[in-house]
Amino acid sequence: MDETNSLIQIKGLRDGLLVSLNDAPWDEQLSVLISHVDAQPAFFQGARLALDVSSQILRVNELVELRDKLSDRGISLWAVLSESPTTQQTSQLLGLATRISKPRPEESKDFGVDDLGEGTALFLDRTLRSGTRIEFAGHVVVLGDVNPGAEIIAEGNVIIWGRLRGIVHAGSQGNREAIICALDFSPMQLRIADEASESIGTQEKDRPQVARVNELGKLQAENWSAG
Amino acid sequence: MPAQVITITSGKGGVGKTTAVANLAVALAANGSKVVCIDGDIGLRNLDVILGLENRIVYDIVDIIEGRCRLKQAMIRDKKLPDLYLIPAAQTRDKNAVSANDMNRLAKDLRSECDYLLIDSPAGIERGFKNAIAPADRVLVVTNPEVSAVRDADRVIGILEAEGKGPAALILNRLNPVMVKKNDMLSPDDVLDLLAIELIGIVPEDEGVIVGSNRGTPVASDPKSKAGQAFRNIARRITGEEVPFLDLDHSGGLWDRIQKLAGRK
Numbered sequence: 260m261d262e263t264n265s266l267i268q269i270k271g272l273r274d275g276l277l278v279s280l281n282d283a284p285w286d287e288q289l290s291v292l293i294s295h296v297d298a299q300p301a302f303f304q305g306a307r308l309a310l311d312v313s314s315q316i317l318r319v320n321e322l323v324e325l326r327d328k329l330s331d332r333g334i335s336l337w338a339v340l341s342e343s344p345t346t347q348q349t350s351q352l353l354g355l356a357t358r359i360s361k362p363r364p365e366e367s368k369d370f371g372v373d374d375l376g377e378g379t380a381l382f383l384d385r386t387l388r389s390g391t392r393i394e395f396a397g398h399v400v401v402l403g404d405v406n407p408g409a410e411i412i413a414e415g416n417v418i419i420w421g422r423l424r425g426i427v428h429a430g431s432q433g434n435r436e437a438i439i440c441a442l443d444f445s446p447m448q449l450r451i452a453d454e455a456s457e458s459i460g461t462q463e464k465d466r467p468q469v470a471r472v473n474e475l476g477k478l479q480a481e482n483w484s485a486g
Numbered sequence: 487m488p489a490q491v492i493t494i495t496s497g498k499g500g501v502g503k504t505t506a507v508a509n510l511a512v513a514l515a516a517n518g519s520k521v522v523c524i525d526g527d528i529g530l531r532n533l534d535v536i537l538g539l540e541n542r543i544v545y546d547i548v549d550i551i552e553g554r555c556r557l558k559q560a561m562i563r564d565k566k567l568p569d570l571y572l573i574p575a576a577q578t579r580d581k582n583a584v585s586a587n588d589m590n591r592l593a594k595d596l597r598s599e600c601d602y603l604l605i606d607s608p609a610g611i612e613r614g615f616k617n618a619i620a621p622a623d624r625v626l627v628v629t630n631p632e633v634s635a636v637r638d639a640d641r642v643i644g645i646l647e648a649e650g651k652g653p654a655a656l657i658l659n660r661l662n663p664v665m666v667k668k669n670d671m672l673s674p675d676d677v678l679d680l681l682a683i684e685l686i687g688i689v690p691e692d693e694g695v696i697v698g699s700n701r702g703t704p705v706a707s708d709p710k711s712k713a714g715q716a717f718r719n720i721a722r723r724i725t726g727e728e729v730p731f732l733d734l735d736h737s738g739g740l741w742d743r744i745q746k747l748a749g750r751k
Binding site: 318319320345348349352386388389390391404406407408424 | 586616633637638640641643644645647648649650680682
């Protein structure tokens, strides 16, 4: 048991387990983790698992194998944390979260306007293709397109320097002040806080637009005007 | 020179992957390259039918992998083209009979045997697809000008990028210029706009393709067929030749746009 402990660490979180791996070869880690799980099936059964793989570079094959092995054992892998951009990209591709939001007190659901002024943003310098899902506890900026079938879920604002044709949910934790802007605005579906809208946007496809929740509490998009 | 391994895939089924593999193989072999094609669709083989080689199958890819025959024994030589070989899929097994490592090993052994190794990927993004792209030096994504096919192609291109197999090149299959003109079909511009990858060929819709597939003589060997010409052009582009795109619309409007898009890398 000591030997396995040096390879992996398991910590209980508010909403599941966090397993931290070190930089040992992936195959080794995988088998240690699985044998760990198999040794205490009752403890792991039905668990939601987040995995911290530090700087490990993981490709789709490897993560899929892990996810399948875990799900065979009744464990759902929902997040993979990594310092490696490749691994983060792989996780996003598989629809896994890449960060765990800190446990927050209930009242912090009420953002003030100031909270949106500044804060952490995830900058993505690429086009999000179908099947990609980005979840982030802050703002998201995309330098590229958001294609149909791609999804962005952000607790803050979403800015797309490109074409928006997928699904975006801004203010996902209930912030109704969040905005969504894009250079070319033709989303499949938009959500801000708990408001949702299917087709929204003005007819002028070539103009940048911004969507927000208006005074009437409805989602509305309008042409972007400077100032 | 060792062979180039090219995998043809699509995400969605029925867009013409197998037809593309058969036609490109025929066109490459007719130009003097030595070509081996592998049917990667274990359990649902049909490249043999389209190439008209069904009756000659003795051994298949699973026999090679499981050591029941030598590589050469499972390579079926084409009836007309002496430089074209097929390694058929197993019909009685499923995708789990083969692993990505098996495919890598097989491709490695075949590299010294030919100039081009074409792998026909099964539809989907699961194991069979992963096996088919594992040994690829280059991936061609086939799609139709339909929203669902393009959506799946987009997903597959994303996976290829994440796997480090990009950049893929696109074959737009079954384009109907008349429908595009009436705005009833996605245009090449629409498709390329979304997928934003290199276009390697546009194949017009052509009944001859179905007839050729049923008869086991791919249209690429028919000098009069427009689709056949399109496949022959793609084959030449694969070998590195610069070939202008076909004029599918005689008024020239579409042609100009395609040319413009093709120049955009």
